[in-house]
Amino acid sequence: MTTNVPVIDSHAAPVAGRKNFLNCSSGFLSWAGTLDHKRIGIMYLVGVSLAFLAGGLFALLVRLHLWKPDGMLFDNVQYNQIFTLHGAFMVFIFVIPAIPGSLGNMVLPLMLGAKDVALPRLNLLSFYLWLAGALMATLAIVLGGFDTGWTFYAPYSLYTDQAVVTIGLAVFVLGFSSIFTGLNFIVTVHKLRAPGLTWFRMPLFVWAIYATAILQVLATPVLGITVLLVAFERLYHIGIFDPRLGGDPVLFEHFFWFYSHPAVYIMVLPAFGIVSELVSVHSRKPLFGYKLIAFSSLAIAIISFLVWGHHMFTSGQSTYALFAFSFLTFFVAIPTAIKEFSWVATIWKGSIALNAPMLYTLAFLIIFAIGGLTGVILGALNVDIHLHDTYFVVAHFHYVMMGSIALAFFAGLHHWWPKMFGVMYNETLAKIACGIIFVGFNTTFIPQFIMGSRGMPRRYATYVPDYMGFHQASTIGAMVLGAGVALMVFYLVASLFQGKKAMQNQWGGVTLDWLTPTPPPLENFDEAPVVTTEVYDYSTLDYKAMQTPVA
Amino acid sequence: MSHDGHHSVVIPAPGPEFVPHTVAHHFDTPVQEFQSMKLGFWLFLATEILLFGGLFAAYFYFHESYPETFRLGGHQLDWKLGALNTSVLLLSSWTMAMGVRSSQTSQKQKTLFFCGLTVLGAVIFMVIKFFEYRAKNEHGLIVFSELFHPYDLTTNSLPWFKDYDGVMAGVPHPHLFFAIYLTMTAIHGLHVVIGAGLILWIMKGTAKGRFHAGYYLPVDLVGLYWHLVDLIWIFLFPLLYLVP
Numbered sequence A: 001m002t003t004n005v006p007v008i009d010s011h012a013a014p015v016a017g018r019k020n021f022l023n024c025s026s027g028f029l030s031w032a033g034t035l036d037h038k039r040i041g042i043m044y045l046v047g048v049s050l051a052f053l054a055g056g057l058f059a060l061l062v063r064l065h066l067w068k069p070d071g072m073l074f075d076n077v078q079y080n081q082i083f084t085l086h087g088a089f090m091v092f093i094f095v096i097p098a099i100p101g102s103l104g105n106m107v108l109p110l111m112l113g114a115k116d117v118a119l120p121r122l123n124l125l126s127f128y129l130w131l132a133g134a135l136m137a138t139l140a141i142v143l144g145g146f147d148t149g150w151t152f153y154a155p156y157s158l159y160t161d162q163a164v165v166t167i168g169l170a171v172f173v174l175g176f177s178s179i180f181t182g183l184n185f186i187v188t189v190h191k192l193r194a195p196g197l198t199w200f201r202m203p204l205f206v207w208a209i210y211a212t213a214i215l216q217v218l219a220t221p222v223l224g225i226t227v228l229l230v231a232f233e234r235l236y237h238i239g240i241f242d243p244r245l246g247g248d249p250v251l252f253e254h255f256f257w258f259y260s261h262p263a264v265y266i267m268v269l270p271a272f273g274i275v276s277e278l279v280s281v282h283s284r285k286p287l288f289g290y291k292l293i294a295f296s297s298l299a300i301a302i303i304s305f306l307v308w309g310h311h312m313f314t315s316g317q318s319t320y321a322l323f324a325f326s327f328l329t330f331f332v333a334i335p336t337a338i339k340e341f342s343w344v345a346t347i348w349k350g351s352i353a354l355n356a357p358m359l360y361t362l363a364f365l366i367i368f369a370i371g372g373l374t375g376v377i378l379g380a381l382n383v384d385i386h387l388h389d390t391y392f393v394v395a396h397f398h399y400v401m402m403g404s405i406a407l408a409f410f411a412g413l414h415h416w417w418p419k420m421f422g423v424m425y426n427e428t429l430a431k432i433a434c435g436i437i438f439v440g441f442n443t444t445f446i447p448q449f450i451m452g453s454r455g456m457p458r459r460y461a462t463y464v465p466d467y468m469g470f471h472q473a474s475t476i477g478a479m480v481l482g483a484g485v486a487l488m489v490f491y492l493v494a495s496l497f498q499g500k501k502a503m504q505n506q507w508g509g510v511t512l513d514w515l516t517p518t519p520p521p522l523e524n525f526d527e528a529p530v531v532t533t534e535v536y537d538y539s540t541l542d543y544k545a546m547q548t549p550v551a
Numbered sequence B: 001m002s003h004d005g006h007h008s009v010v011i012p013a014p015g016p017e018f019v020p021h022t023v024a025h026h027f028d029t030p031v032q033e034f035q036s037m038k039l040g041f042w043l044f045l046a047t048e049i050l051l052f053g054g055l056f057a058a059y060f061y062f063h064e065s066y067p068e069t070f071r072l073g074g075h076q077l078d079w080k081l082g083a084l085n086t087s088v089l090l091l092s093s094w095t096m097a098m099g100v101r102s103s104q105t106s107q108k109q110k111t112l113f114f115c116g117l118t119v120l121g122a123v124i125f126m127v128i129k130f131f132e133y134r135a136k137n138e139h140g141l142i143v144f145s146e147l148f149h150p151y152d153l154t155t156n157s158l159p160w161f162k163d164y165d166g167v168m169a170g171v172p173h174p175h176l177f178f179a180i181y182l183t184m185t186a187i188h189g190l191h192v193v194i195g196a197g198l199i200l201w202i203m204k205g206t207a208k209g210r211f212h213a214g215y216y217l218p219v220d221l222v223g224l225y226w227h228l229v230d231l232i233w234i235f236l237f238p239l240l241y242l243v244p
């Protein structure tokens, strides 16, 4: 017995007209009330993609406004609202749920050889909580908007006359959506692994989602109580964040960043997971340092709870706290660098296929190196005092959030697209779009690094004319980036209608997700899989499935 | 195997007055289902503890900042009523444990009896809480009718904190203690109400015979939830009523 699972035979002879999870039932209710993790994953995918497009639109408006030093489009309050909307939509409604909600839901049970996640009803509830949160955030725009920045810093968030309570409750609800997703995935990984699938045979995407899930469960409740307390402050002036009433706004910052630093890893760990899978599959080589990558995910999850104070270097903490937080922040770089080196070492001398998912992955590797290293620069106390609240910070976290996480999300989307829908997009267009996005992204944010280092503060609606060249370059870059994303949306959607059929195993993966029929049947596997080989063992690859189109 | 959905695991009912339990389709064994739900619920309880953890952190921070305010504020609460409520909840934890035990041994009537007692405990707790809140209202320490009125910038005063008797005079930011007291006890009270609702739901299922020695998972989980609600109160009581 050298094969992973007995279902490989079904690749060779796909049953014509067999039912898969997409066509096994139809009608609105069969989707809206579905308990199937794959359908829930697709609903998430549609939802977070719309949120990404909305957030991106707000970003383009911000960039357009900043074309001229005095601003082009908005007054100051409107400008504050637009960048707040951009941040809040991107962080809470797109990035946090994006990869776990869509690709995690779709792939995790497949990779584990399970029929579904452990708690399917809770999974559907997570999706509807996400939807409710997204709708409440939209309602808050209608109710007058919110201008606090996505961070809701007190005391401004307590005094501004805008819809802070509504958006705060939206974040609370979105938080519970995230908590339930994480809880569900932890239980699924612990209890629903196929026979023979030991912890160290799990694909690294599973490890990454697992580490993410721990953070979702342990960090998010603190955000929940924090936004709830802000809502109470506004409703009945509890006073704990309000200096007029004896409260302490810095306490808010501690609460907020205790969640929001780990949240960075809630966002980025799944991206690491995708990249780990893709460098292996598209180089057809086992991962270099499999255990190191797995443990570094857990190490990042743990360290991330100890560094929140690096967001508050200028908030008046004690000197010793500053030293400790700065020092601990450097520690995050170690497991992160281990990953980056392991990925590069995996590609080294591999059989590299430069297809669309791999191109997006390579773009990630370059951008993330820059995003990660500029984070180390910002973790240094003395440098941060200068760079704090400048465009340098903005560029740094966009290299991580947009350049790394969103690109990894795109990479994963292109990788599993044929698995999900059984169709292939136009690869030429995909490669062109990847190039446009890469160029547009760097053109947007490299000027921001430069003007940030020269003192351009973030969140200002106007600026001194000296920065105009940088701002205009950045705006042009954003437009290019937007065009690239639009092209991507176009060919992906078009492929659903006239894409050519994908292969059963489009890329030659050997994890369980590629060993089910494509698209998978409702309960994922025709026969319950038993794992007998080590992970990423490409000697087990069945080349026939790579040449057999989906039924 | 079960990919066609026709094959499913059924736990037989122990008697005619009970209903068999069908294991959810994506689990292979009842044990797997039991352990999964249990692990999931413990994780959920962890998030509850963390949620309250934020409130406790705020309590300690301000207790440290304004010890006099908290000491004097704590004296305004009736520790006898607090102690009574503590005993009520402790007793109800015992009755809940007995309810779970009865369910595990397929004793329908006993389960209903003990769960009923637990709900009664919840009701008594909330009634006592109501009288406590009313007393605070009367002394102007928490004026509920003005709770949501905007902060008065002209007089720099908080509408819901009047302190008619001047009992908190002379300490800094006297409202802070009562704001934290109200927030913590109200969120806890909400959990008591939710817990009572869950127990009623359990009783309904028990009456229908859904829970028995073969399948008592929901009873078990609601029991855990109720113990957590009690546990949080065990911490709230000394911190608020017996301020050190």
Ligand SMILES: [Cu+2]
Binding pocket: A260, A261, A264, A307, A308, A310, A311
């Ligand atoms: Cu951070």
